Amino acid sequence: MTETPKLTEAAESAENPEPQCSCVLLLDTSGSLPQCVVCSETNQRENNEDSFQVFSFVPAIGQSPVVVLAVADGMGGHAYGEHVSREALRKVSLSLFEQLTVEPSLNCLNILPPLDEERLAQALLSALEQANAQVQRMVKANQWGKAGSTIVVAAILHNTAVVANLGDSPLFHYQACSGQLRKVTQDHTVADVLLRAGMITPEMARYHEGRSQLEFYLGGATLPKEPPVYHVALAPGDLLLLCTDGVTGSLLHEQVAAILTESRDDLKGMAERLIQASRQAGETDNQTLILWRHDAKEQSRPGDEPTAKEKSPASAEGKPVEEV
16 A cells, blocks of 8 residues: 655645545456545644554455454544554454454364354454553553544445444445435544533534543543444445544535535545545644445355344434434
8 A cells, every 4th residue: 555645845835735645455346446545644733643554354264354444543632642543553453363363263173153243343342442451551651641542443244344433533334325424433522422412412512612522532541331333234336434533523414425425436536525625624633534435246255145234322223323
């Protein structure tokens, strides 16, 4: 994967600098269109505290691959955020591989059973717990005071994405057949807690001082009592958008939906328009996003059928999470 070029000093001073996106070398079955695009920009901050990761692994010989997409945002204003976000993704990826590939195959003389959604969800939760403990140890050992990171990760198996998150880095699901956009994850911010309790309106939540105050994050003292895991059924052409709050935090849900609808075949153009629209709305934070187009032929085996319903802790029956 080619490293995203940094903006020059002249470009940084421009009113609306043109974001530069790098395409991950994953193609659809035609071999012509990028299946995944990544964009990471410093924007108007001194350094980029975001990290991202895109990779795949095969749990066992003869089994279907798991594609992992992840974004982490080192906590703004806190020291060493870029180191924390990078370490968080490293620990999560290593934990997933160890749990799903190394441990099951070690000294095993039997054919391993196929990986399913529930095992994948359990592995994601365990990976978050291990990453949280690792970040805590890292911060303490380096005497960094208070530091942490958000995280959102999607593990795609066949036609299902198993998603987990901590903090306010969201994941959106765009359904190609209906043209509808749904915010899958739930933000762990003070403003979102007040919104879910009915104490403030969605419009008030957009400007509430608690919108940037995290209730849960990697490196925090506690994790949510209710597992922050979601199952998303994917159809051919569906899009997943994982990003930091610097991409969508200043945009209305309808604005994001319109950008994804306008040019579904142009992932790179979509990413650039999201970044540009956010900057035009006054966003100054780091901006990192992953756009993934689902190709069912690539992810499925013969006989595979999507069985997951889009569900979340806030909506067990797959109803949309209320947008902020």
